[in-house]
Amino acid sequence: MKQIKTLKIFSFCFVATFFSCNNEEIDESKIDTNEFKTIQVTNHDGKPFSTGNSSETNKFNSGPGGGVMMQAFYWDVPAGGTWWNVVKGKVASWGNAGIESIWLPPVSKAQNGPFSMGYDPTDYFDFGDYNQNGTVETRFGSKTELTSLITTVHNENMKVYADIVINHNSGGQSELNPFTNSNTYTKFNVASGKFNRTYNDFYKNSFGNNDEGSFGGFPDLCHANPYVQDWLWKRSDGVGKYYKNTMKFDGWRFDYVKGFGPWVVNQWNANVGGFSVGEYWDGNAATLEWWCDNANSSAFDFACYYKMDEAFDGDDLSKLSSGDMLWKRRPYRAVTFVSNHDTDQIWKKNLAYAYILTHEGYPTIFYKDYEDWLDKSKLNNLIWIHNNKATGNTSILYADNDEYIARRNGYNGNPGLVVYLNNSSSWQERWVETNWSSTEIKDYTGNSSWQPTTQGGKWVKIQCPPNSYSVWSTL
CATH class of the missing domain: 3.20.20.80 (Glycosidases)
Incomplete structure (x- = not known):
């Protein structure tokens, strides 16, 4: 059995496989938010990593997320x-x-x-x-x-x-x-x-x-x-x-x-x-x-x-x-x-x-x-x-021995993302709190075909395939 080692996360009782409806509703007013232990890892203003410009030219321009x-x-x-x-x-x-x-x-x-x-x-x-x-x-x-x-x-x-x-x-x-x-x-x-x-x-x-x-x-x-x-x-x-x-x-x-x-x-x-x-x-x-x-x-x-x-x-x-x-x-x-x-x-x-x-x-x-x-x-x-x-800066939303979910919180109009890592041998699903209210999102890796819509309180269910990852952001 999976042992949760660092974060105590509120659980939802869903008797379903990964084919369950990804737009199902939860009553957010009944969520005990004290059970959700989101960890704010960094607290800077969100600017991307910068390697500076050449002294001769300003032609090096990284994307919103910085360089590789x-x-x-x-x-x-x-x-x-x-x-x-x-x-x-x-x-x-x-x-x-x-x-x-x-x-x-x-x-x-x-x-x-x-x-x-x-x-x-x-x-x-x-x-x-x-x-x-x-x-x-x-x-x-x-x-x-x-x-x-x-x-x-x-x-x-x-x-x-x-x-x-x-x-x-x-x-x-x-x-x-x-x-x-x-x-x-x-x-x-x-x-x-x-x-x-x-x-x-x-x-x-x-x-x-x-x-x-x-x-x-x-x-x-x-x-x-x-x-x-x-x-x-x-x-x-x-x-x-x-x-x-x-x-x-x-x-x-x-x-x-x-x-x-x-x-x-x-x-x-x-x-x-x-x-x-x-x-x-x-x-x-x-x-x-x-x-x-x-x-x-x-x-x-x-x-x-x-x-x-x-x-x-x-x-x-x-x-x-x-x-x-x-x-x-x-x-x-x-x-x-x-x-x-x-x-x-x-x-x-x-x-x-x-x-x-x-x-x-x-x-x-x-x-x-x-x-x-x-x-x-x-x-x-x-x-x-x-x-x-x-x-943007980083918040960790969930972690146990098999799963890890983190959120990049966006910067300067860019929405950021939610990344889901799954080290287990089966599909996994989690409800997570995003930064997006009533917004349709998708997995930009293509590993999941879901395109759920976040609820008014920014909650949404996402999924991740076995021994793999998914990365979610707005359309």
Whole structure:
């Protein structure tokens, strides 16, 4: 038997199957409203998540619900310098589907040369045009192909974000480091001639023994060094400003931000600008909130990610109601996701995507999910729903182990929506309180053919198919 775990909901006695009349009346005057425990999750004015505009143009306009990001790669995409052209060939269809932005892997030359995914950076200014580390092109292609891709993205009125790896470097030559009294691979005389580095630019050095964290034994870049700061975010020809003003990137995904203080991203954003999101891999929503506030940046909502895994794969949708998530604390800072190049542990992805694409935050679609593993037409439908109907702050209407119902309360004339998630093996029905009085509504997923009319007091019965979802809004 189903056990209700978080919300005590007034029940109606209906001896009926899901074929019951969806326009049946209830006497609202007899409802004990104290039995309905609607949870108001967020209380802001309802504006959508904003990633800002490019400094050169105002052509990026999201729909009423905000934007959707595409992670335009996966781990070990085909080598051989073809990936930029593969992505370029998909940009138009992604834009037509409602994708607002794409996130690219690290674009510069790395130690593993033609085989590197870019997370072991050597030369930040070699985009595939210098012969070093065993190759001219990067794994993904040439600088010409990269700039052509970026231009194509912008021509489709979309944004492009660069993956920035500034915690560590790799591929330097050995040199004597007096601070460790040993040889370290910290001498970087790079082919571009820009941002050469020595042992004093990495910990352990004259600025200290360490910072917040190191990664994989790679030389740990010292952000306390003014020389490093100059080349990363202060100089007009440094990494950040060159990527933004010359390469025309619109924003940044910062890799492994646990490895350095949030002030680093804060300073980058203050000096360079553009949208930013940090990979702070932590399931504690309060910790993510702390990092966002101090970095003045968005962060991937790992708290939401882990709660979705507990809810959908752990068969307890009440976790979506009770669970603490970044989007509940900072809806304008949370970048939500179902899987990415590093982690892919949620099995019931159809429910997870229905969740993030109807809830607050900046939802991200993973390339493999969209192009290979899931039903693209269903994802496109959810993207449309997000862009056109997922507006306003959030109220949770019902949650137990099998069912979850939430309401987006609308913004600026847009009506919002009611989303119904069903993790059980049978059709389910619920009476819910909407924001719409005497109004005909429908399920915009097409999973239900009902088109009920809400009652004068805004109540209506909706339904949801097994192991699936429905999303209701006005016609």
